[in-house]
Amino acid sequence: MVFHLEQHTLFYGQASQSHGGAAALSDISLSIKVGEKVALIGPSGAGKSSLLSVLYQNADEQSAWCPQDGGLVDALSVYNNIFSGGLERHSSLYNALNLVRPFARPLAEIMQLSQQLGIRDKLFISVDQLSGGQRQRVALGRALYRQQAVFLGDEPVSSLDPLQANELLGLVLQKHKTAVVSLHNRRLALQHFDRIIALRAGRIVFDGPSKGLSESHLDVMYGANEDGAE
């Protein structure tokens, strides 16, 4: 068992139920076992990001975390941003020296990784010079370089074209035993994941295997038929 939540409720900020504040998550119960690949779907504001951050807080020691807007450090190069995923594997001194001049071993590792991510030629450019899709690949690279067993991603491939998204999601899932990823792309969710959890208004409205589901099933979970406005 990697994650286990029982009747979990989370409020926005300081608001509490007595003040009439809306809950970001209400009454969430779920368990995720080692080896499961879970896609989180649901309209914007359904609580996907909140659920992912709760999961991350519960297992930050073993998870690679890829937050929604990447959380990159603009002033650092692509190389150092990716390297920062592996900081805890080295001493402070090693990390400090690597800022001044890259060490051969991490450089080789990150070169190979960036090759797979398609940003090999951008390695020593600071990330504020990159496009949205390129930044997302750097964020994925940093998460991969964490070399953890669990991957938690908040819409990690939303800015990539369908072909690249498919390819990189495959890479991420191949490198991590367990994964929980929020997605808007229904086809990717069905293709890559063996379990689907659908959220709406902070509640789990569907939790089951992806086998046998179709994109139109997922559309229903999104509530596309009821209120298209969301």
Add this chain to the structure above:
Amino acid sequence: MAQNNFAPIQRIVSEQLKGTGRRLFWLSVAFGVSALLCIPFVDLTWHTVEPWQELSRIGFGMLTPSFAQIGLTELINSLGYTIAFAFLAVVISVPLGVVFAMLFHWRLIRWAMASVRAVHELFWGLLFMQIFGLSATTGLLAILIPYTGVFAKVFAEIFEQQSPLPTQSMGKKAAMLSRYLYGVIPQSYSAMAGYVRYRFECALRSSAILGFIGLPTLGFFLESSFKQGDYSEAASVFWLFLLLIATVRYWLKPKLWWLYTLAAIYVLPESPTVHGATFWQFFSQDIWPKALLRGDFSATTLWLDKQFWRLAWPAMGTTLALTQIALVLTGILTLLLYPLATKVIVSSGIRLSSRFVLLFLRSMPELMLAFVFLLLFGPSALAAVFALALHNAGLIAFLLANASEAQHKLNATSAYAKRAFDRYGYQELPQRYATFLAFLFYRWEVILRESAIMGILGIATLGFYVDSAFEDIRFDRAFFLIIMTALLNIAVDSVSRTIRQRAGLTTANLAVR
């Protein structure tokens, strides 16, 4: 239905706005009244009978600068010392500030940093002069110690403002230093660089006025030539200093910092070697009351009692009163000056000349302005009040004018009022007032620090008694008064912070800290 829903929301908004406006109005009134109540406690009399004669002589001197008496070599040397002290002090205090900012979650570090920055550069200078004499060591330590405290505090604030996402994504087991090096520090880099640049300008001012206590920087020649009534000579130093400050942005290239550092080390005057014993003797014996060293606690209490009620208490009162008056006058001057420096209100011709005046005012150290005003007003606190108000108004008006123009670009159509007065009253002032008060409250502590130091010019604030105690070689008394000054500073800082928080006055602008 829609109308029914709309009306109450509108009412709530307007009442809320009225609430904020009213709160800021009463806050301003309270401070204005506090300044009026302080007036009887400060000597604000105009002593000189014929100030115009002196003023015209100074004016004439300003237009006919000459350095025949000082000599070009001496002038260039003192310019070199001024820059070298400022530059090296900043180069050393920035990394120290970064380290202490990383440790700012420790209460001990926060307290230590608050205490070192609460003591003015000149007080540190007077203190170290007793050990290291008029040497490079004294000049450097005097600037770098308080600046370390300032950098630590401001850097810690900058670190706090950064997004936590990058460090979160690195994993919690990564060492603190690594998380700072790969996340927080590169994220903060541009804000820190901007602040260091601003602080370097401040360091140039600090370095120059160290001349007032005898170090060989520009302030030394300025003071001596003013005292001799040689205004042309004073003018040459004055213009040189203004030129130095005004051109910082053109010659200070961050990439060449190592070159500047080498040059600064080369330029520094020699420091005599000081034996560790002298140093130890000073800090373990000289600055403590004799009774305390003997272990005689009743005599110590008696001594403290006497020093506090006879010296510290009245001096603290004068310092605070002078600060209040200067603070409120700063506010009034700012509100008069800043509209003249923004293109939202005035034509580009007026704007340009006002901006030059503001540059002049904020470039001049308060102490230097006060020194000149003393010649005009005679030995009264009036000189200090005007100097403090003009310098600080110069800075705040400049920042407000910038804020006004930045917003003007965003909503150019909002200039609905055709007349300048209408625009000021209905658009500018209401939009800028909260920022203005925030800037002013941030400067409160700075004005207090400077009010205290004005004493070395002979005004009866804390600095006067510190300076006299050093002259009488009563180091224990001087040290006690410096501690009292620091405590007063910390107290005002915390009151200012409370008021800012209660009134919701915040600013992201670091140039007022």
